Amino acid sequence: ALAAEADRRQAMTRAAAALCDGLGAARIVAAIDPPPARDGAPVRLRPATPNDEAIMLGWQQHPDIRRHFREPRAPSAEEHRQWLAARLRDPACLLNIVLHGDVPAGALRFDRRGVAEDFEVSILVAPDRQRLGIGRAALGLARTLMPRARLRAEIAPTNAASGALFDAAGYAADGAWYVSEPESDNAASHARQRP
Numbered sequence: 001a002l003a004a005e006a007d008r009r010q011a012m013t014r015a016a017a018a019l020c021d022g023l024g025a026a027r028i029v030a031a032i033d034p035p036p037a038r039d040g041a042p043v044r045l046r047p048a049t050p051n052d053e054a055i056m057l058g059w060q061q062h063p064d065i066r067r068h069f070r071e072p073r074a075p076s077a078e079e080h081r082q083w084l085a086a087r088l089r090d091p092a093c094l095l096n097i098v099l100h101g102d103v104p105a106g107a108l109r110f111d112r113r114g115v116a117e118d119f120e121v122s123i124l125v126a127p128d129r130q131r132l133g134i135g136r137a138a139l140g141l142a143r144t145l146m147p148r149a150r151l152r153a154e155i156a157p158t159n160a161a162s163g164a165l166f167d168a169a170g171y172a173a174d175g176a177w178y179v180s181e182p183e184s185d186n187a188a189s190h191a192r193q194r195p
Helices: 006-019 024-032 050-061 077-089 134-145 160-168 185-193
Strands: 043-047 093-100 103-112 118-125 150-154 172-174 177-180
Touching: 043 134, 050 077, 050 103, 077 093, 093 118, 093 134, 103 134, 118 134, 134 160, 160 177
Parallel strands: 118 150
Antiparallel strands: 043 093, 093 103, 103 118, 150 177, 172 177
């Protein structure tokens, strides 16, 4: 019966993706030896939840954060609530909270684009946590989570700070995009064998 019910199978897929992003083993590896921020505090990622709505809205509404967004107008509380609920339900979106020590310090989002292993990366570092190396550490963790994915970020030409961040994280400039190609199987195998 399930084979004949495509809508039901898609609903099951969405429900499973909302419970588990399939990155558990990579998250454990990233948690064992997290990269430090400049002040020595560990930087980690955890999946976003509906409980993150208020803090994320505060970041989204900060004027210094909005100026380089595709949509510079800050969302209302209701718009943000709907956006977050949609992102958390979407199996093509992986939304993470960046932790500085144990404190939420930003968000790192991956949106699948076309093929399965091609993701657009969006990062936001809280205004009071900038210039601590948190963004670069979070982008390093992105590669740990998805070593075989092609990661790319669209950076506005006026956003020199983001361009420098992605450049420092090993992304290559390609027009308005910064791209991190997937690790080769040999490089990934070598990295796993390091003591």
